[in-house]
Amino acid sequence: xxxxxxxxxxxxxxxxxxxxxxxxxxxxxxxxxxxxxxxxxxxxxxxxxxxxxxxxxxxxxxxxxxxxxxxxxxxxxxxxxxxxxxxxxxxxxxxxxxxxxxxxxxxxxxxxxxxxxxxxxxxxxxxxxxxxxxxxxxxxxxxxxxxxxxxxxxxxxxxxxxxxxxxxxxxxxxxxxxxxxxxxxxxxxxxxxxxxxxxxxxxxxxxxxxxxxxxxxxxxxxxxxxxxxxxxxxxxxxxxxxxxxxxxxxxxxxxxxxxxxxxxxxxxxxxxxxxxxxxxxxxxxxxxxxxxxxxxxxxxxxxxxxxxxxxxxxxxxxxxxxxxxxxxxxxxxxxxxxxxxxxxxxxxxxxxxxxxxxxxxxxxxxxxxxxxxxxxxxxxxxxxxxxxxxxxxxxxxxxxxxxxxxxxxxxxxxxxxxxxxxxxxxxxxxxxxxxxxxxxxxxxxxx
Numbered sequence: 429x430x431x432x433x434x435x436x437x438x439x440x441x442x443x444x445x446x447x448x449x450x451x452x453x454x455x456x457x458x459x460x461x462x463x464x465x466x467x468x469x470x471x472x473x474x475x476x477x478x479x480x481x482x483x484x485x486x487x488x489x490x491x492x493x494x495x496x497x498x499x500x501x502x503x504x505x506x507x508x509x510x511x512x513x514x515x516x517x518x519x520x521x522x523x524x525x526x527x528x529x530x531x532x533x534x535x536x537x538x539x540x541x542x543x544x545x546x547x548x549x550x551x552x553x554x555x556x557x558x559x560x561x562x563x564x565x566x567x568x569x570x571x572x573x574x575x576x577x578x579x580x581x582x583x584x585x586x587x588x589x590x591x592x593x594x595x596x597x598x599x600x601x602x603x604x605x606x607x608x609x610x611x612x613x614x615x616x617x618x619x620x621x622x623x624x625x626x627x628x629x630x631x632x633x634x635x636x637x638x639x640x641x642x643x644x645x646x647x648x649x650x651x652x653x654x655x656x657x658x659x660x661x662x663x664x665x666x667x668x669x670x671x672x673x674x675x676x677x678x679x680x681x682x683x684x685x686x687x688x689x690x691x692x693x694x695x696x697x698x699x700x701x702x703x704x705x706x707x708x709x710x711x712x713x714x715x716x717x718x719x720x721x722x723x724x725x726x727x728x729x730x731x732x733x734x735x736x737x738x739x740x741x742x743x744x745x746x747x748x749x750x751x752x753x754x755x756x757x758x759x760x761x762x763x764x765x766x767x768x769x770x771x772x773x774x775x776x777x778x779x780x781x782x783x784x785x786x787x788x789x790x791x792x793x794x795x796x797x798x799x800x801x802x803x804x805x806x807x808x809x810x811x812x813x814x815x816x817x818x819x820x821x822x823x824x825x826x827x828x829x830x831x832x833x834x835x836x837x838x839x840x841x842x843x844x845x846x847x848x849x850x851x852x853x854x855x856x857x858x859x860x861x862x863x864x865x866x867x868x869x870x871x872x873x874x875x
Contacts, residue, residue, distance in 0.1 A: 461640065461676055462587075462699055462719055465683065466692050468640075472633035473624035473689040474616050477680050479634040484673035487641050489833040490801045492823045493808035495665045499819035500811070506804065507740040513807035517868040520746040522803045524864050527737045529642075529796035531767060534730030535774030537723040538562050544720040547713075555779040562775060565724060566768050569731045572757045580728055587722040590699075590715075591675045598682030598702055608707065612686050619688050631843075638840055641672065642797030662821035731767055738763035746871060795857040798841045805834040 468476045497509045504512065507526075511519035542558030549557070568579050597606065604611035616622055623630060683698045686705065692698050697719065703711040739760040741747035755761040808823065808830055823830055845854055 461591075461679065462697050462722055465680060466698050468633040468636050469680070469684060469689050469692045469698065471625065471636070472629040473620065473622070474681070474684040475623045475625075475630045476633045476637070476684070477677050479630055479637045480673065480676045480680060483634060483637040483641050484669065484676070486638070486801075486833050486836055487672070488669045489823065489829050490804050490837075491665045491669055492821075493830055493833075494804050495662055496819055496822045497808055497811055499662070499821055500815050505736070505740060506800075507737060508744070509811070510803050510807050511744050511746075513810040514803075516744060516746055516871060518803070519744060520741070520868045520871055521861070521864045522800060523737055523741045523746055525796045525861070526800055527734050527741075527767075528860060529793045529800075530730040530733040530737070531770050531774065533793045534727045534734070534767075535771055537727035537730065538565070538771065538775060540723040541720055541727065544716055544723065547716045555775060558775045558779075559772070561724060561727070562768070562771055565728045565731055566764065566771075568728055569735065569764050570755065570757065570759060570761070572759070580725065580732075583721050583725045583728070587718055587725065588671075588675070590718045591679060594699060594702065595678050595682060598679070598686060601702070601705060602682055602685045609705070615685050615688050619690055624689065634840075636794075637676075638794070638798060638837075640676070642793060665821075731764065731771075734767040735760045735763035738766065792853065792857055792860070795841075795844060795853075798837055798844065802834060802837045802841065805830050805837065809834070 468479065472479060494506060494509075498504065501509060501512065507519060507523050510522050538558045538561050539554070541561040542554045542556075545557040545561070546552060546554065600606040601609045602612055625632075679699075683692065683702060686702055687698065693701055697715065699718075700712060700715045703715055708714075738747055738751045739754075742749055742751035742763075751760065751763045751766070753760070753762045809827060812826065845858070
């Protein structure tokens with residue numbers, strides 16, 4: 429476990445296009461859709477599909493801006509691009525916010541994984557099962573990046589296949605084509621209509637939807653380890669955005685069509701509810717396995733994101749140079765170890781504290797993702813004027829579409845702060861931001 433003698437501060441380029449695409453999908457398709465969909469449906473009813481559609485449009489603009497910048501500045505990932513646009517201080521703030529975001533997400537995903545394992549071994553303590561899951565995903569991140577990408581490809585593939593099966597089975601149930609069922613399309617207009625809680629409900633869900641889409645920017649984190657990134661990124665971005673919108677919108681429409689929106693359970697996953705209606709034997713066990721792989725996949729992506737973010741910040745002087753050390757396998761060893769320590773502390777803290785504390789902490793990832801997306805849009809507006817030549821892949825409708833996304837995301841951010849729905853979580857978010865701003869004034873990064 430020592431630094432490589434050659435290219436000792438450079439990561440391996442071992443990720444193929446399918447690896448990059450599935451790493452990004454893994455970060456986005458997790459508990460947000462399998463479990464969190466019950467929250468969005470309860471807020472907006474069937475109209476939540478509109479929220480996911482608008483959120484997907486914003487996602488496409490942000491990812492297009494990221495792809496365009498990455499083509500003009502090959503080899504630079506999202507952290508490097510923000511640094512190039514605004515310098516060390518802004519990059520320092522955004523980088524550490526992003527690291528905090530994924531550490532918390534990873535901890536929660538691992539706790540969820542432990543709880544899913546308790547379905548089969550209820551006598552085992554949650555902390556032990558969560559630590560076993562943590563050791564597993566940390567081990568995966570310590571192997572060569574090409575093998576990491578291969579593992580993520582297959583484990584993320586499980587939940588994507590499940591979503592496809594769910595869409596097909598759900599469509600049969602929805603239209604009464606599945607044995608023993610009758611059409612339930614009337615649920616879209618019954619129980620208060622398509623907009624049962626009005627536009628206010630749709631917008632309230634929209635905030636959660638945006639947070640659920642967080643993880644798409646992992647495409648920008650993988651750039652430095654992607655083969656032929658100039659050719660790969662445009663295609664991957666287009667395919668990823670389309671697939672994510674489909675994997676969110678179609679399942680949500682099926683859930684709202686089969687189950688009256690006001691009867692969607694807040695305890696068990698809506699997916700389990702729908703599968704239970706098919707009468708398929710062991711449906712609960714199958715879905716529990718899928719949920720387990722989904723959260724492990726998201727935690728796996730989280731460790732990848734945190735370790736690469738620390739490595740990139742160390743390169744630009746925004747984190748200690750110790751995080752530049754990489755193993756013989758070509759992965760950022762020190763960065764992974766620090767992330768692992770914080771994950772360990774998070775699992776222990778979650779074991780010692782009430783569940784409410786974790787739910788408050790979970791507001792931080794949404795807060796951070798919106799800021800990162802704002803930074804990407806702002807960086808695009810800042811850097812576009814310095815391009816020597818426009819790339820083949822670029823943002824449609826520039827600069828208007830980028831400004832629309834920037835203003836919309838800023839509105840979401842302000843609504844999150846001023847909504848008053850979670851004062852403790854908001855206070856923690858602001859405190860972290862203030863501390864990072866103060867610390868950024870003291871750093872001497874590479875401008």
